[in-house]
Amino acid sequence: MESKSPTSPPLIHIRGLRKAFGEHEVLLGFDLDLYDGENLVMVGKSGSGKSVLLKCIVRLEEIDSGTLEVLGKSIPDLDQVALDRLRTDVGFLFQGSALYDSMTVRENLQFPLRRHPDRMRGEAEEKLIVSALDSVGLAHAIDLMPSELSGGMKRRVALARTLILRPRIILYDEPTSGLDPITAKEIIELILQVQREFHTSSFIITHDMDCARVIANRMIMLVEGTNYAEGTYAELAASNDPKVRAFFK
Amino acid sequence: MSGEKEPYRGLLTFFDETGKVSLFTARFFREAFRPPFEFRELLRQSYIIGYQSLFLVATTGFIMGLVFDLQTRPTMIEFGAESYMPSMIGISFVREIGPVVTALICAGKIGSSIGAELGSMRVTEQIDAMEVSGTNPFKFLVVTRVLAAMLMVPVLVLIADAIGLFAAFLVENLKGDVTFRLFFNQVFNNLEFGDLIPSTVKSFFFGLAIGLIGCYKGYYAARGTAGVGSAANQAVVVASLLLFVIDLIAVLIADIFYEL
Numbered sequence: 379m380e381s382k383s384p385t386s387p388p389l390i391h392i393r394g395l396r397k398a399f400g401e402h403e404v405l406l407g408f409d410l411d412l413y414d415g416e417n418l419v420m421v422g423k424s425g426s427g428k429s430v431l432l433k434c435i436v437r438l439e440e441i442d443s444g445t446l447e448v449l450g451k452s453i454p455d456l457d458q459v460a461l462d463r464l465r466t467d468v469g470f471l472f473q474g475s476a477l478y479d480s481m482t483v484r485e486n487l488q489f490p491l492r493r494h495p496d497r498m499r500g501e502a503e504e505k506l507i508v509s510a511l512d513s514v515g516l517a518h519a520i521d522l523m524p525s526e527l528s529g530g531m532k533r534r535v536a537l538a539r540t541l542i543l544r545p546r547i548i549l550y551d552e553p554t555s556g557l558d559p560i561t562a563k564e565i566i567e568l569i570l571q572v573q574r575e576f577h578t579s580s581f582i583i584t585h586d587m588d589c590a591r592v593i594a595n596r597m598i599m600l601v602e603g604t605n606y607a608e609g610t611y612a613e614l615a616a617s618n619d620p621k622v623r624a625f626f627k
Numbered sequence: 628m629s630g631e632k633e634p635y636r637g638l639l640t641f642f643d644e645t646g647k648v649s650l651f652t653a654r655f656f657r658e659a660f661r662p663p664f665e666f667r668e669l670l671r672q673s674y675i676i677g678y679q680s681l682f683l684v685a686t687t688g689f690i691m692g693l694v695f696d697l698q699t700r701p702t703m704i705e706f707g708a709e710s711y712m713p714s715m716i717g718i719s720f721v722r723e724i725g726p727v728v729t730a731l732i733c734a735g736k737i738g739s740s741i742g743a744e745l746g747s748m749r750v751t752e753q754i755d756a757m758e759v760s761g762t763n764p765f766k767f768l769v770v771t772r773v774l775a776a777m778l779m780v781p782v783l784v785l786i787a788d789a790i791g792l793f794a795a796f797l798v799e800n801l802k803g804d805v806t807f808r809l810f811f812n813q814v815f816n817n818l819e820f821g822d823l824i825p826s827t828v829k830s831f832f833f834g835l836a837i838g839l840i841g842c843y844k845g846y847y848a849a850r851g852t853a854g855v856g857s858a859a860n861q862a863v864v865v866a867s868l869l870l871f872v873i874d875l876i877a878v879l880i881a882d883i884f885y886e887l
Contacts, residue, residue: 489762
């Protein structure tokens with residue numbers, strides 16, 4: 379995909395972000411901008427801090443220092459109410475899907491909906507659930523339990539649960555990991571379809587370079603806690619830097 | 628060198644954990660009285676904790692009643708105090724045996740199950756998923772479970788008391804030809820509100836301890852499957868110890884009131 383040119387302020391704006399766990403420093407001054415309608419892909423080695431960065435964006439982890447703004451709001455400065463409101467604008471697709479395993483698919487989608495400040499009831503709620511499941515091709519699975527779903531289906535239901543609050547940004551944590559190549563391709567198609575239909579911006583972290591090639595408007599490489607390289611897939615693929623080349627082998 | 632530091636490290640961990648549990652408890656009370664309330668989940672948890680523990684508690688109560696009567700009967704006969712059997716068993720069961728044994732059974736069954744369930748939800752990022760969808764997982768997962776334990780443990784204690792006394796009556800009836808009416812007349816003639824109220828109040832605290840420790844250990848389970856097992860195990864061990872501490876405090880307080 380082609381790179382999007384920044385015409386409006388970034389939806390996510392990060393400057394000099396630092397995060398350490400005890401003595402172990404994970405992020406050492408990380409910078410990032412995610413623009414409206416963009417698919418930004420970040421790649422990095424295992425344990426390089428990719429998932430930590432995603433968790434910092436929704437404040438599942440507190441940052442040590444730096445600037446972190448989402449939709450114009452400084453994440454570390456938000457109180458709990460404001461943070462919860464903001465979180466409904468930022469969807470998060472977890473690596474293991476994180477479906478609530480004691481609830482059916484319907485109840486999984488109802489859960490955030492019923493606790494939303496502008497909650498719907500009855501028929502309107504049911505319509506929204508069915509339409510969210512329809513958009514991931516799983517309306518027929520509405521009464522199944524998560525244990526009855528395959529890995530790919532779980533990922534789709536998790537995406538439907540994310541979409542139900544109509545987020546402006548979706549964060550994807552390894553969306554294709556643990557899936558066979560065919561299902562992974564389906565998930566990639568689905569991510570693109572969701573972006574077209576719901577006009578979302580996506581920040582995707584992945585190891586899957588096929589996924590990055592198809593989805594990314596722009597890519598960032600996280601090496602040693604900093605954004606080591608940035609550019610389109612084609613630009614990075616053509617780089618002679620050995621650390622960048624290592625990802626394309 | 629490191630060996631010398633071990634006792635201090637253990638002490639620090641103890642105070643650290645105590646502080647964290649206290650903060651967790653304070654958060655529970657803060658969230659429990661603040662709307663919105665999760666009534667449906669509270670009912671579901673009450674069903675799981677209460678109804679699904681009923682068979683185990685009833686069986687244990689029945690066996691305890693049988694054993695207690697069979698064990699004490701020969702000694703009471705020796706002292707010519709056989710006629711005091713119903714009142715002695717009634718007071719022992721209601722004041723101490725019923726609440727403590729039932730709470731220990733609940734610590735094993737409910738504490739471990741809450742610890743494992745929440746631990747597994749933490750490890751599989753389900754709690755994180757609730758948080759990032761702008762909801763309050765603490766209210767949904769912790770408040771409902773602790774309240775359900777607080778409500779259900781006293782009910783289970785009362786049921787265990789009733790079944791235990793009935794089992795004791797069976798022994799008395801078979802061995803001493805005591806009628807149902809005579810047995811329970813003697814039991815209730817010697818029981819006072821001063822016996823029933825402290826045991827019910829301490830059962831609430833037993834439920835609180837079982838629910839809180841189970842939730843705390845599960846909610847903050849370390850990553851990985853080993854963390855889930857450890858959360859379940861620690862929930863049982865810590866809650867069981869805490870039950871005896873609460874029991875001791877309750878007995879000391881009740882003693883002050885008996886003396887007044």
